Amino acid sequence: MSTAQAVGDLVSQPYKYGFVTDIETEKIAKGLSEDVVRLISSKKQEPPFLLEFRLRAYRQWLQMQEPDWATLGYPPIDYQDIIYYAAPKQQDKKTSLDEVDPKLLETFDKLGIPLSEQKRLSNVAVDAVFDSVSIATTYKEKLAEHGVIFCSISEAVKEYPPLIERYLGTVVPITDNYFAALNSAVFSDGSFVFIPKGVDCPMELSTYFRINSGDTGQFERTLIVAEEGASVSYLEGCTAPMFDTNQLHAAVVELVALDDASIKYSTVQNWYAGDENGVGGIYNFVTKRGQCRGDRSKISWTQVETGSAITWKYPSCVLQGAESVGEFYSVALTNHRQQADTGTKMIHVGPRTRSTIVSKGISAGRSANSYRGLVQMGPKAVGAKNYSQCDSMLIGDQAAANTYPYIRSQQPQAAVEHEASTCRISEDQLFYLQSRGIGFEEAVSMMVSGFCRDVFNQLPMEFAAEADKLLALKLEGSVG
Amino acid sequence: MIRPDAPVLLEIKDLHARVEDKAILKGVNLTVRAGEIHAVMGRNGSGKSTLSKVLAGHPAYTVTAGVVTYRGQDLLALDPELRARIGVFLGFQYPVEIPGVSNLEFLRVATNARRAEQGAEELDTFAFEDLVRERLKVVQMDPAFLDRSVNEGFSGGEKKRNEILQMALLEPLVAILDETDSGLDIDALRIVAGGVNQLANADNATVLITHYQRLLDAITPDYVHVMAAGRILRTGGKELALDLEERGYDWVDQELAAQAPVPLEVA
Numbered sequence: 001m002s003t004a005q006a007v008g009d010l011v012s013q014p015y016k017y018g019f020v021t022d023i024e025t026e027k028i029a030k031g032l033s034e035d036v037v038r039l040i041s042s043k044k045q046e047p048p049f050l051l052e053f054r055l056r057a058y059r060q061w062l063q064m065q066e067p068d069w070a071t072l073g074y075p076p077i078d079y080q081d082i083i084y085y086a087a088p089k090q091q092d093k094k095t096s097l098d099e100v101d102p103k104l105l106e107t108f109d110k111l112g113i114p115l116s117e118q119k120r121l122s123n124v125a126v127d128a129v130f131d132s133v134s135i136a137t138t139y140k141e142k143l144a145e146h147g148v149i150f151c152s153i154s155e156a157v158k159e160y161p162p163l164i165e166r167y168l169g170t171v172v173p174i175t176d177n178y179f180a181a182l183n184s185a186v187f188s189d190g191s192f193v194f195i196p197k198g199v200d201c202p203m204e205l206s207t208y209f210r211i212n213s214g215d216t217g218q219f220e221r222t223l224i225v226a227e228e229g230a231s232v233s234y235l236e237g238c239t240a241p242m243f244d245t246n247q248l249h250a251a252v253v254e255l256v257a258l259d260d261a262s263i264k265y266s267t268v269q270n271w272y273a274g275d276e277n278g279v280g281g282i283y284n285f286v287t288k289r290g291q292c293r294g295d296r297s298k299i300s301w302t303q304v305e306t307g308s309a310i311t312w313k314y315p316s317c318v319l320q321g322a323e324s325v326g327e328f329y330s331v332a333l334t335n336h337r338q339q340a341d342t343g344t345k346m347i348h349v350g351p352r353t354r355s356t357i358v359s360k361g362i363s364a365g366r367s368a369n370s371y372r373g374l375v376q377m378g379p380k381a382v383g384a385k386n387y388s389q390c391d392s393m394l395i396g397d398q399a400a401a402n403t404y405p406y407i408r409s410q411q412p413q414a415a416v417e418h419e420a421s422t423c424r425i426s427e428d429q430l431f432y433l434q435s436r437g438i439g440f441e442e443a444v445s446m447m448v449s450g451f452c453r454d455v456f457n458q459l460p461m462e463f464a465a466e467a468d469k470l471l472a473l474k475l476e477g478s479v480g
Numbered sequence: 481m482i483r484p485d486a487p488v489l490l491e492i493k494d495l496h497a498r499v500e501d502k503a504i505l506k507g508v509n510l511t512v513r514a515g516e517i518h519a520v521m522g523r524n525g526s527g528k529s530t531l532s533k534v535l536a537g538h539p540a541y542t543v544t545a546g547v548v549t550y551r552g553q554d555l556l557a558l559d560p561e562l563r564a565r566i567g568v569f570l571g572f573q574y575p576v577e578i579p580g581v582s583n584l585e586f587l588r589v590a591t592n593a594r595r596a597e598q599g600a601e602e603l604d605t606f607a608f609e610d611l612v613r614e615r616l617k618v619v620q621m622d623p624a625f626l627d628r629s630v631n632e633g634f635s636g637g638e639k640k641r642n643e644i645l646q647m648a649l650l651e652p653l654v655a656i657l658d659e660t661d662s663g664l665d666i667d668a669l670r671i672v673a674g675g676v677n678q679l680a681n682a683d684n685a686t687v688l689i690t691h692y693q694r695l696l697d698a699i700t701p702d703y704v705h706v707m708a709a710g711r712i713l714r715t716g717g718k719e720l721a722l723d724l725e726e727r728g729y730d731w732v733d734q735e736l737a738a739q740a741p742v743p744l745e746v747a
């Protein structure tokens with residue numbers, strides 16, 4: 001077997017999370033209209049302000065065009081052919097985990113996210129979202145003792161409406177872009193995190209998103225607020241079954257950091273990527289943005305993007321507060337026919353703000369992987385600094401990598417530094433490692449994890465090893 | 481050291497190999513016993529590196545005929561990593577750079593892969609550090625090289641020393657060293673040759689591929705083979721190398737022309 005084939009097989013390992021949970025689901029009819037927006041809001045028993053928010057977003061969306069500037073190609077999405085709300089049939093959200101449908105618990109068990117008291121991770125609180133609803137959140141009481149709120153956004157809408165009204169849509173306005181407007185109109189569930197003044201969140205927080213239905217879109221919404229001096233580390237994970245149709249996932253994540261607050265947001269995205277011919281897989285159109293509102297605040301994005309047929313995602317930081325800090329660490333791996341257009345925006349508004357961008361793109365098979373980033377230095381960003389490093393690794397000779405770094409500066413006393421590189425895993429490198437007794441798969445994974453080290457080092461400890469394994473798995477069968 | 485009763489480690493019989501559609505090895509025969517040092521010499525392009533890579537299992541080369549046995553086992557049936565684990569070592573003419581992979585970690589994983597095959601316990605990072613520090617002395621290498629990426633930014637001589645360091649850690653039974661002397665200055669050559677001499681013993685064997693007599697001044701071969709057009713044309717003792725140094729390779733061409741049953745280009 002040639003090396004090219006061998007690496008190909010290595011990258012093409014079957015997707016481990018492709019099963020479907022057979023559970024009775026309540027779905028509304030396909031299609032999107034003002035009535036559907038009202039129906040979603042009423043199903044969730046939302047206060048009037050939120051219905052208003054949704055309707056404004058919907059009307060806005062109707063007037064917008066789907067963006068086409070990314071280096072992505074896909075057939076037109078029929079927005080009337082999607083179901084906008086699907087929930088496993090059970091009465092209202094259970095107060096105790098014992099009441100949750102065992103099939104759901106079993107599903108999360110299989111995904112490696114045990115929720116039950118006995119098996120759950122000891123130092124990570126988890127919010128588990130299944131299709132359009134959150135089915136359980138662990139350690140809520142323990143977190144509450146510290147004043148930390150961690151619950152589904154639907155619950156937060158009912159329990160803490162003033163907080164939601166105050167922050168929702170303030171970082172990503174409904175007018176921001178086509179997919180953000182769509183999400184604002186129909187968002188289903190997601191997580192809400194509130195860390196009060198001065199509190200250092202005592203555990204990792206994590207939300208696990210599971211798409212189960214084949215014809216349903218997932219529109220989750222996450223909002224994290226860290227008050228003055230507060231800090232939190234949050235991790236998001238995602239998987240979906242294998243269907244030969246595409247599912248739309250259009251999420252919005254908003255982060256707010258006040259003076260001296262710090263938010264670390266990590267993602268391990270492993271949505272189903274489609275098969276080797278590009279049939280099926282998730283269309284992932286996501287708007288993630290953090291606002292460093294306070295002085296000396298810090299927002300750090302770390303993402304490991306391995307799944308989805310299409311990824312359109314630019315986690316960004318608006319650095320308003322003086323001396324605030326934004327970071328973006330990314331590994332994006334594409335294989336087969338996957339397409340990723342991902343990167344970040346660092347908008348320097350305040351003086352002496354700093355940002356760091358480290359992007360590692362790995363493309364194998366016939367995939368296309370683009371980094372697209374903007375560094376903007378506003379007129380008041382005196383003494384601001386950015387450092388960007390964008391590296392691409394090509395596996396095989398049919399994959400493509402692009403880098404689009406945009407720099408806009410209106411401040412002469414701001415410094416922007418950009419470095420880029422491209423490398424290829426060569427047959428000779430693999431042979432060298434093999435000729436020292438290192439197996440083929442381990443050789444590939446050593447090289448890939450070496451390439452990604454700067455990013456993996458940023459992940460919470462519990463997940464760094466996972467990410468390493470995930471990449472190795474995704475690469476099964478791809479080098480040459 | 482030649483001992484007729486020493487066990488045969490490596491036996492190559494009528495080995496043919498090609499790369500893409502080009503035939504390169506055209507019937508190599510070679511027997512290597514424990515305790516021996518062999519030198520393989522020959523012009524550029526005669527197939528020396530190809531021979532070494534075929535023995536190590538490089539995927540670009542296809543064996544079209546012949547047999548290679550290593551300690552009685554069919555070597556060609558094994559994946560490259562298995563060949564390494566059971567004691568076949570190739571010191572590369574051009575060691576590649578592997579950015580991002582720590583040299584220390586690489587050496588440790590490689591050493592443990594070999595140890596596992598031998599039934600020895602796995603060395604953790606601490607135990608391995610002790611071992612590697614001791615073996616660094618064989619090639620008088622600065623420990624700072626351990627903290628860098630594999631071969632990245634190493635000079636030609638440093639890469640070759642790193643190869644011998646790997647050999648010192650893996651303790652192969654058959655080491656094939658491809659032009660380990662090329663690109664080395666006198667001091668580096670002395671160090672590398674000293675390392676190879678230290679590692680050679682009655683149980684293992686070394687195959688030195690070289691162009692130059694100067695390496696053979698430092699490491700005395702038991703046999704010298706002259707390779708031409710993908711075959712071993714002549715085998716002799718260490719005086720054959722001196723002869724080559726004096727007379728050059730022209731006689732090789734003449735001999736080849738006389739022997740060739742068909743014009744060479746057609747072969």
Ligand SMILES: Nc1ncnc2c1ncn2[C@@H]1O[C@H](COP(=O)(O)OP(=O)(O)O)[C@@H](O)[C@H]1O
Pocket residue numbers: 499502504522523524525526527528529530531540
């Ligand atoms: N990977 C390869 N692709 C094409 N030709 C090759 C390859 N490797 C070796 N060759 C050719 O095979 C012949 C022998 O090369 P090599 O084994 O490197 O000789 P030597 O080491 O004796 O100089 C040369 O003509 C060389 O160009």
Ligand SMILES: [Mg+2]
Pocket residue numbers: 528529530573658659
């Ligand atoms: Mg050579």
